[in-house]
Amino acid sequence: MSEKLIDIFLMPGDYFVGDGQYRVRTLLGSCVSITLWHPALRIGAMSHFLLPGHGRRKHDRPADKPGMYGADAMQLMMDGMAQHGVPLAQCQGKIFGGGAMFPRSAKVRDIGMQNGDYARSMLQEHGIHVVSESLFGEGHRQLIFTIRNGEVLSRQVPPEPAWSKEEA
Template sequence: MDVFLQPGEFFVGGADFRVRTLLGSCVSITLWHPARQIGAMSHFLLARRARASATLDGRYGDDALELMWSGLVAQGVDPRQCVAKVFGGADMFCGLPTSREFHIGRNNGEAARNMLAARGIQVRAEHLFGAGHRQVLFDIKDGDVWVRQVTPTGDAAPEARKRQ
């Protein structure tokens, strides 16, 4: 079955699912347990929210990772035994001068790396930054993630359709 993640959503499921999304400056983290063939994927918009909240919200990276973590634990999976991959974080405003605080994509990608490292999960593969949008497909059966990056000119990047 195919699942399409909208911004702010996450998914946890088994081998019969393929999860897709479309990313610009947003970031997706995939976590996959090879022996159990269970995986999780997020699509977050910002690394963290400005103010703490008691309610988790998948639009924020730290909350999305917590939601995926809880979902995997509920499936009997130790997330620290998962293979992690990270995608997205593109510059959607190419050529416009921006300060460091407005590099949303770069901030999201670096936050994803840091959040995973803080939980003891090594990133096995990543396809981050650059310009344009990415189409991402995560096949939970085998843990493969297919990425196609399209530049603002509409050209597919040389690494288009790369399996991670």
């Protein structure tokens, strides 16, 4: 019989760092999640950020959403992994999200695409090997990250057609 896992649900702006007793879940639209996982130590981290870049001013970083910006979320995850003695260069990175919640324009890079591109550049900048990604497309994603084995289940849900009012 396997040990029961403790479920954590990330809201936008949240992040989590923990060991193999945790399973982390979230829902993403245009937001992006990065997972970091150390295979030997079985310690992982997951973010759910809303915007690329970082909150430059104190009021840009609400206390209840410290990981609202990608760079802030990444720093919080790296600090948490360091507290567990995890060498970042040995971690596996995965990136998810950046979906289009509205029809995409060929002329404008929407926030989902900006978030996904920013996540890629952050992992590259920190020397973290990206082993998989599921980015962009239409609709939202459901994610489940089981830290024990590093597995991330991702399910993309296409947008529902707009409601129409029937005439009587």
